[in-house]
Amino acid sequence: MNKVIVIICVIGLSLACNKEETIIITPESQGYELLFSEGDTPAYYTKLTVINYFKRVALGIEYDSTIEITRKWSSDMKIFVGGSPSDELLQELHSIKNEVNALVTDDFSIEIVNDSLDSNYYIFIGSGKDYANLFPRQSIYINDNWGLFYIEWNSDFVITSGHMYVDVYKADLVAQKHILREELTQSLGFPNDIPLDRRSIFYDDWSTTNNYSELDIEIIRLLYHPEMGAGLNESSVDNVLKGILGIR
Secondary structure (H helix, E strand, O other), rough: OOOOEEEEOOOOOOOOOOOOOOOOOOOOOOOOOOOOOOOOOOOHHHHHHHHOOOOOOHHOOOOOOOOOOOOOEEOOOOEEEEOOOHHHHHHHHHHHHHHHHHHHOOOEEEEEEEOOHHEEEEEEEEEHHHHHHHHHHHOOOOOOOOEEEEEEEEEOOEEEEEEEEEOOOOOOOOHHHHHHHHHHHOOOOOOOOOOOOOOOEEOOOOOOOOOOOHHHHHHHHHHHHOOOOOOOOOOHHHHHHHHHOOOO
């Protein structure tokens, strides 16, 4: 079984375009509409931005030479929370769950369970040292990170389980909420951090943003769209996204 460990960081992407260029714009998709627009930028170019953003964040694994393919959950993500979470952090977890569940349109959903035996994803709230005691293989990562996540997938590249932590002794409450949102969202199948957009939860430098950017929202919608599968390479992803978005 393949495994991956990824540490915290964040992202952004912009696609340069020449508005004077003559192109053929295909009819808009009848089944999927973007939730935002880029001012006077034609929808065609905005959709290309979304496609490139998706491929940068969802394909491959940061700090790993693994083949660049999609990974996603097919069964529900059932979260058990351990350690010493504050009421504020638990409230934030419920908010993240509700936001993600409102965006997905396949059979996936996030649940929060009260029994660890019912879970397939564990969130530890506490110190890095205590997290490493539970998961010794992560001990080499905790000194330099205030949070990290770990996921496992099967031979079809479907994510089956995972865990993460938030260090509440190193990070204040605002940072804790950011780490929780980032690591949990990356565990959905968005393991890469890229630069440029500080508004994004995937921004690869230090940030405390506690909201998804417009592009973050779109790629969550697209990864958990019924037509998007696990185990797709860049070429297949490109074709699927263009089909969903209604462009050629």
